[in-house]
Amino acid sequence: MPALRKKTTPVSHAQAPRSDRLDTRVLETFVGYNARRAWLVVSQVFAERMAPYGLKQVDFSVLSLLAHNPGATSRQLCSTLDILPPNLVSLIAAMDSRGLIERRPHPHDGRAIGLHLTPAGEELIREAERTVTELEADASARLTARERETLIRLLQKVYQPS
Secondary structure (H helix, E strand, O other), X not given: OOOOOOOOOOOOOOOOOOOOOOOOOOHHHOHHHHHHHHHHHHHHHHHHHHHXXXXXXXXXXXXXXXXXXXXEOHHHHHHHHOOOHHHHHHHXXXXXXXXXXXXXXXXXXXXXEEEEEOHHHHXXXXXXXXXXXXXXXXXXXXXXXXXXXXXXXHHHHHHOOO
C-alpha cells in the first residue's frame, strides 16, 4: 500500500499586488502581433473620424482608388484591394445608391464597365482624404517623419510582391 502523503499548506507570503498587465515579450517579437496592435490603434481612430462621412476603411480605399484612377474596373479594384467580387458588388451598389459613383463603358474594353466618381463622390473623398491624412499624423505622432516613412516602406515589403 502506497504511503499517504501528508498535505502541506504552503507558507503564506505576503504577495505584492499584481498588475493587470501580462508579460507580452514573446508576442512582441512577432511582426503580425505588432502590425495588428498598430492597426487596432489606427483603425479605431479611423472609424471615429470617418463616421461623419459614412465610410468604412474599404469604402475609403475604393473611393480613393477611383479618385486617382478614374475608370478603374471592378476587377482591378478586387485585385488591388484583395476583395472578393461578390463583396465588391454590394459595396459598389451602396456607393451608387449614395450617388458617389457612376458606371460608364470602358474606353478600351467593350466588355468592361469603368467606375467614376460623381461630383458628390469627388467632394466626399477630398474631405475624407484630408481627414485621413490628419488622423494618420495623429496616430503616428510619436514617430518622426523619417521613422514613419521607414515603417510604411517596411510594411510594404511584407505584403507587396517582390
